[in-house]
Amino acid sequence: MWFFVRLSALLAAALLLNACEQPVAPPLDQQLYVWQRQWTPAHEAALRDSRAGFSTLRVLALQAFPQEGWRRARIDSALLKQDGRPLIAVIRLDGQLPSLDKQQIIGQIQQVLADWQTQGLTVSGVEIDHDAGNARLPDYRTFLSQLRAELPSALPLSITALPAWLGSAQLPELLASVDSSVLQVHAISDPRRGLFDAKQAKQWAEAWSRVTTKPFYLALPAYGVALLPGASGAPVVESEVPVERVGKRRELLADPLQLSQLGAELRDDPPKHLAGLIWFRLPLAGDRxxxxxxTLNAVARGDALQTRLSLQFAEQNGLYDIAISNQGNLDSPWPERLTLAVKDCDGADALAGYALQQTPDLLTFTRLQDGRIAAGGQRAIGWARCAHIDQGGSHVYP
Known part of the structure; x- marks a missing residue:
């Protein structure tokens, strides 16, 4: 009898252990948008240094504007061939287009795909980026169904989607016409709320997971914009392309710490059907x-983020070039103030962005405007001709 009692206890313990074990969710795929219309030599290093952390490139290929018509992105096909990652061609159809000329658009897409193939590129998918209003979703769905029928059956078709579509009864049919969707959860809907709201983004993702039956991705921001006063009262948004308009710019930047926390929550408890995250956009050297x-690599990996600011001096014959460096993995605002303990200085000055106050034994550099020091980068702030600068007695005040 004792054998059966013990066996029953062991079986009960095993069942309890199995009930407590949760299935391990697969890691979220990490992808990148390459959104520059004009490629530059800086793309080579950016692609190389992003290869380990991001599986797929979604590359801007073609845009349609209401007045300007069609514009192609001038990609570097040799770099993309060398990169070797799966490549999704993104076609941007401006939301202000009066209507969708379906045959013309399909013809333009087919021509781009043929041209890319001629350049030796293998396209792994097509994405349509169209910010249609809810009233136009039936016509958009018709276009997507028509495009799906014209594309090779093995070529996946995806769309960029808006949270506003969650209020449309047309959404399930729209999503059924494509293979996957990319929910864009960053926008300037209300400048008071900034560029991104992590709590709202998570709510949208949960709601989207209850509507779609197919894989979806979240498009997340790794960039900033400036808001300028507009003639109608609504702000004018300036991003990677300068806007010729006078007025004070209000800078908005997605917070890496906030995005890192959201990424951790999504990895730990992903909404149903969430396949991965797509970051907008591939940063190039000098992209302010x-x-x-x-920083983008660190956020995507889920690394702990930190800024490590320090003063750097380059001295030659008593002339010191003074710079601030960031040896952490988190981009940092310019520090508010820096003080240098000095002896016998007969000249000193600050560079643009800082002002200098000088006393016999102290140089104080005070920030005049906002700016950022990239992770791993540095910025010159001034110079001084002194007999001695005490590095141990010099300080950075964020």
Whole structure:
């Protein structure tokens, strides 16, 4: 009898253990938008340094504008061939287009795909980016069904989608006409709320997972914009392309710490059908409105983020070039103030962005405007001709 009692206890313990074990969710795929209309030599390093962390490139290929018509992105096909990652061609149809000329659009897409194939590129999918209003979703669905029938059956078709579509009864049919969707959860809907709201983004993702039966991705921001006063009262948004308009710019930047926390929550408890995250956009060296690639890589990996600012001096014959460096993995605002303990200085000055106050034994650099130091980067702030600068007695005040 004792044998059966013990066996029953062991079986009960095993069942309890199995009930407590949760299935391990697969890691979320990480992808990148490459959104520059004009490719530059900086793309080579950006692609190389992003290869380990991002599986797929979604590359802007073609845009349709209401007045300007069609514009192709000038990609570097040799770099894309060398990169070797799966490649999704993105076609942007401006939301202000008066209507969708279905045959013309399909013809333009087919021509782009043929041209890319001629250049030796293998396209792994097509994405349509069209910010249609809810009233136009039936016509958009008709276009997508027609496009799906014209594309090779093995070529996946995806769309960029808006949270506003959650209020449309047409959404399930729209999503059924494509293979996957990319929910864009970053926008300037209300400048008071900034560029991105993580709590709202998570709510949208949960709601989207209850509507779609197919894989979906979240498009997340790794960039900033400036808002300028508009003639109608609504702000004018300036991003990677400068806007010729006078007025004070209000800078908005997606917060890496906030996005990192959201990424951790999505990895731990992903909404149903969530396949991955797509970051907008691939940052190039000198892109002042994008995170550095170091920060983007760290956020995508889920690394702990930190800024490590320090003063750097380059001295030659008593002339010191003074710079601030960021040896962490998190981009940092310019520090508010820096103080240098000095002896016998007969000249000093600050560079643009800072002002200098000088006393016999102290140089104080005070920030005049906002700016950022990229992770792993540095910025010159001034110079001084002194007999001695005490590095141990010099300080950075964020």
């Amino acid at each position: 409105r994008a995170w550095s690639l170091s």
